[in-house]
Amino acid sequence: MQNIKPQRVLSAAEAVGPQVYRILREQIIQAELTPGERISEAEIAKSLSISRQPVREAFIKLSEEGLVQVLPQRGTYVTRISTASVMDVRFVREAIEADIVRQVAGEHTAGTVRELRDQIARQKQVPQDDRAAFLRLDELFHHTLAAAAGRAYAWSVIESVKAQMDRVRFLSVDDIQIGRLIDQHERIVDAIAAGDVGKAETALRTHLREILKSLPEIARARTEFFDGVA
Amino acid sequence: MQNIKPQRVLSAAEAVGPQVYRILREQIIQAELTPGERISEAEIAKSLSISRQPVREAFIKLSEEGLVQVLPQRGTYVTRISTASVMDVRFVREAIEADIVRQVAGEHTAGTVRELRDQIARQKQVPQDDRAAFLRLDELFHHTLAAAAGRAYAWSVIESVKAQMDRVRFLSVDDIQIGRLIDQHERIVDAIAAGDVGKAETALRTHLREILKSLPEIARARTEFFDGVA
DNA sequence: ACCACTTGACTTGTATGGTAGTAGGCTAGT
DNA sequence: ACTAGCCTACTACCATACAAGTCAAGTGGT
Structure with a gap:
């Protein structure tokens, strides 16, 4: 039985993590994800129909770029522009x-x-x-x-x-x-x-x-x- | 020669991933991990008595720095100096x-x-x-x-x-x-x-x-x- | 001898479960 | 009415399990 997925936005050719990173990065730059907004691994994972792990890797990379701030056990927030x-x-x-x-x-x-x-x-x-x-x-x-x-x-x-x-x-x-x-x-x-x-x-x-x-x-x-x- | 005791070399105050990253980075710079050498998530995880996940995150960061090359489903190698x-x-x-x-x-x-x-x-x-x-x-x-x-x-x-x-x-x-x-x-x-x-x-x-x-x-x-x- | 194929032991990638810690609402006690 | 303390729901982090691909050794047939 073929599992018909709701039109996967992610490519199968590349690892999922980097793709999530690029998507979120774009959204932050274009202020679709607004500064100060809270984002969560689980939520984004669910919306993309993937697990939390690749999302986490994307978060880490975004935080190194200063686009999000990860507060352990509290949450991850889109940084305000400084x-x-x-x-x-x-x-x-x-x-x-x-x-x-x-x-x-x-x-x-x-x-x-x-x-x-x-x-x-x-x-x-x-x-x-x-x-x-x-x-x-x-x-x-x-x-x-x-x-x-x-x-x-x-x-x-x-x-x-x-x-x-x-x-x-x-x-x-x-x-x-x-x-x-x-x-x-x-x-x-x-x-x-x-x-x-x-x-x-x-x-x-x-x-x-x-x-x-x-x-x-x-x-x-x-x-x-x-x-x-x- | 198996090295250190099962005593934890890693600090509990900080996330494990970044610590592993710094350790490996230092070892690569000092050529303790030699160029061309193959390293594996599982092996390093075992030697540090942690899971593969933090090691994987360290590998990703090292690969972004060009210190290792990750070949999916094949292995990870310390890059030769170019x-x-x-x-x-x-x-x-x-x-x-x-x-x-x-x-x-x-x-x-x-x-x-x-x-x-x-x-x-x-x-x-x-x-x-x-x-x-x-x-x-x-x-x-x-x-x-x-x-x-x-x-x-x-x-x-x-x-x-x-x-x-x-x-x-x-x-x-x-x-x-x-x-x-x-x-x-x-x-x-x-x-x-x-x-x-x-x-x-x-x-x-x-x-x-x-x-x-x-x-x-x-x-x-x-x-x-x-x-x-x- | 040689080659197509299988098999299994690796690898990294992804998914999922478990843990400690935080925050805020709610309850019990005053 | 008010407050201290518990409780629940949530978080990121780590551990573990599973999936999928690679590669080389081994096997059987030609």
């Missing part, structure tokens, strides 16, 4: 990407410049209100920079770290900003094309500091998502 | 620490300079053959720099990443080097004391590139610890 930790993450990201972009500018190949300019063109076509789409393209842009420098590992470090930043970016409300961010992308690529290492670096650092400007405003507007220690 | 991944990690570390030392030099306080010089004095007192002792002091030195910049989080990222480098450093054979490393420490601190941001940065970058000089030699001398793709 402005301090966002700035910490941003610092690390800027440091790594600064060296990446220096390298790209130093060995600038025509191919990558063309690719980057192409991406910028696509960024401009994104409708003003579709923030998620722009964020995906922004992600791709930075990833492409890392790939062009042959720094796949460095990018993986950034990825594992930048979730805290992404949560904030997802909350951003003012769509006007997108235009400015694209301008900054253009400045970065221009510097790379010109082979101007210093200018490329400062352009990138400026770009990644943009979040600092909007952060206080967002924290004020969405106090329920942030922790108290401003 | 020169490529050592260089990848080094790149990330240099990028982060460069920005840290820039910051420290920019806001140089007399207290930290004194502390750092004090540490250098202690480094000089380490006997030539006690490499482990020097490595501890070197670790402390870099950690102090990060702390002085108020970058505890950035340091935690470095720590979670630098295991691959530490494995190599532990294999270093020539004790002569230690003197040179201490000289480099002094140059870094001198630049910080002088408030010379640029000089401090280049001094640190030079310092962290030192490993690149010895790496090929070590890889040649200990081929059994390294993977083939040189």
Whole structure:
């Protein structure tokens, strides 16, 4: 007798734990699981028709990323966003990407410049209100920079770290900003094309500091998502 | 030779999983668990008189750090050191620490300079053959720099990443080097004391590139610890 | 001699049971 | 009415049982 399962959302090809991790991570970043919310192993396991063990492993990984807080024998909670930790993450990201972009500018190949300019063109076509789409393209842009420098590992470090930043970016409300961010992308690529290492670096650092400007405003507007220690 | 008594080596105050992780991590870095060696959940669980579950969680974390490779239904192996991944990690570390030392030099306080010089004095007192002792002091030195910049989080990222480098450093054979490393420490601190941001940065970058000089030699001398793709 | 196949002892992955600890509501006692 | 203390329901953590895959040695047939 075939056991007809209610359309399994999880792939059988991969271990279940990592899949649960990715699902929850996505939901936290997109604020579907709201900061402060309590989540439980048993509940999520039940909703996915799996056991508690893989869920537990996902919780552990999320807690290492600072997305949830596990209190033994008490419960697990989605962390509130901390402005301090966002700035910490941003610092690390800027440091790594600064060296990446220096390298790209130093060995600038025509191919990558063309690719980057192409991406910028696509960024401009994104409708003003579709923030998620722009964020995906922004992600791709930075990833492409890392790939062009042959720094796949460095990018993986950034990825594992930048979730805290992404949560904030997802909350951003003012769509006007997108235009400015694209301008900054253009400045970065221009510097790379010109082979101007210093200018490329400062352009990138400026770009990644943009979040600092909007952060206080967002924290004020969405106090329920942030922790108290401003 | 069966080791320790059934007496519990693990603390009851902390969860068992993280403790196992730290134990195994230390053993891998110090090459007590040799590259290529096969380890099993059940075996380690038995030797520590615990169940497989915490060991499994430790394995997962080690695999994320690239210290072991988990092959489902086949086994778990201590990874061989890859020169490529050592260089990848080094790149990330240099990028982060460069920005840290820039910051420290920019806001140089007399207290930290004194502390750092004090540490250098202690480094000089380490006997030539006690490499482990020097490595501890070197670790402390870099950690102090990060702390002085108020970058505890950035340091935690470095720590979670630098295991691959530490494995190599532990294999270093020539004790002569230690003197040179201490000289480099002094140059870094001198630049910080002088408030010379640029000089401090280049001094640190030079310092962290030192490993690149010895790496090929070590890889040649200990081929059994390294993977083939040189 | 050689090869297809079986078998069984491994491995990690998942499920489930048991334990200690916490939190908050409820009861019993004042 | 009020409070101390128990009680229940819940939690994460650990242990144990089961499932599924891998691999190599062994077996029987050709």
